[in-house]
Every structure is written in C-alpha cells, then in structure tokens.
Amino acid sequence: MPKFHLSLTVNGEARELLIDPRRTLLDVLRDELDLRGAHRGCDSGDCGACTVLLDGKPITSCMILAADCDGSTVTTVEGITPAGGLHPVQKALVEKGGIQCGFCTPGMVMAAIGLLNENPNPTEHDVREGLAGNLCRCTGYKKIVEAVLSVEESKA
Ligand code: FES
Ligand code: FES
Structure with missing residues (x-):
C-alpha cells in the first residue's frame, strides 16, 4: 500500500x-x-x-x-505538562485525590482542558457531561469532578 x-x-x-x-x-x-x-x-x-x-x-x-x-x-x-511541574488540571487531580491507577488520567486531563477552554466556568453538570466519554474504573468520578471544578475556582 x-x-x-x-x-x-x-x-x-x-x-x-x-x-x-x-x-x-x-x-x-x-x-x-x-x-x-x-x-x-x-x-x-x-x-x-x-x-x-x-x-x-x-x-x-x-x-x-x-x-x-x-x-x-x-x-x-x-x-500541556510544563517541565518540572504540572498543568493546573493535573495539579487539581492530584490534590483532590482524582487519580488512583492513573490509566484514565491523561485522557481525563485532555478532556477537562478541552472543556475548560470552551467553558471556563462549568457547573458540576457541565463537567459530568464534558467527561461523560471518559471512563474511570477506580475513582467513582466524584473526586475527578471536584478537581475540574476547583481549577477555575483556584484562579478566582
Ligand atoms: S482507546 Fe480510544 S476510546 Fe478507548
Ligand atoms: S484512576 Fe484508574 S481508571 Fe481512572
């Protein structure tokens, strides 16, 4: 071919x-x-x-x-990962306990960044909808959602 x-x-x-x-x-x-x-x-x-x-x-x-x-x-x-540091979404996931095995994490991070680029002040519903295509077998999602919501709050 x-x-x-x-x-x-x-x-x-x-x-x-x-x-x-x-x-x-x-x-x-x-x-x-x-x-x-x-x-x-x-x-x-x-x-x-x-x-x-x-x-x-x-x-x-x-x-x-x-x-x-x-x-x-x-x-x-x-x-998106700065040398020697973390992107704010990565940092929030670590701080809020939104990572366990980490397999879903890179995809979750990119989906969250895409969401926040489009909608810098999402509601919980927006975050859940924005991440609906990203499966996580470990965390139960709650801490991931809290982490994404906290990113913009931390800048306020
Ligand atoms: S590996 Fe692409 S959606 Fe699962
Ligand atoms: S942290 Fe294990 S699949 Fe999400």
Whole structure:
C-alpha cells in the first residue's frame, strides 16, 4: 500500500511522516512519535483513554485516521505538562485525590482542558457531561469532578 505523507503540528512542533494510511492518530502518536501519554484502552471509541486535542477540541484518537488529521494541530498530555511541574488540571487531580491507577488520567486531563477552554466556568453538570466519554474504573468520578471544578475556582 502506498504511504501517506502526513504533516502535523504536535505539541507545537511541526512533524512530517510517511505512514500507512490505515493507521489511526493514536497509532501514529504512540508508535511513530513515541508519545505514549494517550493510552490505548478499548481501541473502539468507548473509554476516552486516548483523548487528545485536535485543533483544540477533545477527540478519541483511536477513532480517527491519522491521514484525516493532515494539516492539523494535535496536543497530547505531554504537550500541556510544563517541565518540572504540572498543568493546573493535573495539579487539581492530584490534590483532590482524582487519580488512583492513573490509566484514565491523561485522557481525563485532555478532556477537562478541552472543556475548560470552551467553558471556563462549568457547573458540576457541565463537567459530568464534558467527561461523560471518559471512563474511570477506580475513582467513582466524584473526586475527578471536584478537581475540574476547583481549577477555575483556584484562579478566582
Ligand atoms: S482507546 Fe480510544 S476510546 Fe478507548
Ligand atoms: S484512576 Fe484508574 S481508571 Fe481512572
């Protein structure tokens, strides 16, 4: 099969790759770019562990062909984590106890950032709705929701 020439901006850096056109964005991020923060849970759009921002909007990267992202900007959890520190959403999850095994966490963080970019003052209902596509087997969600709500409160 002929290779596809893919141009992406990933975490602020221009990337050019020759890929199998059948590969998903998640495949390319993990296997070609060595960005393993987006996790492969279900690989079928159900768990949200692979959530990244595509042109600023949260998407499940296992459900989109990388070729369909040509020319786009992708942000993964590696791209929002400052060197030697944490993004405010990550910090809030740690402080509020919204992390246990951590498998869902990168996807949860990216979904929450997407939500807060769109709606800086969400209600609890907004947060629950915004994170509805992200499954967590450990925390029971309450502490995750509290953490996301606390991010903007802490800036007030
Ligand atoms: S791995 Fe993509 S939604 Fe589960
Ligand atoms: S912390 Fe374990 S799946 Fe969410």
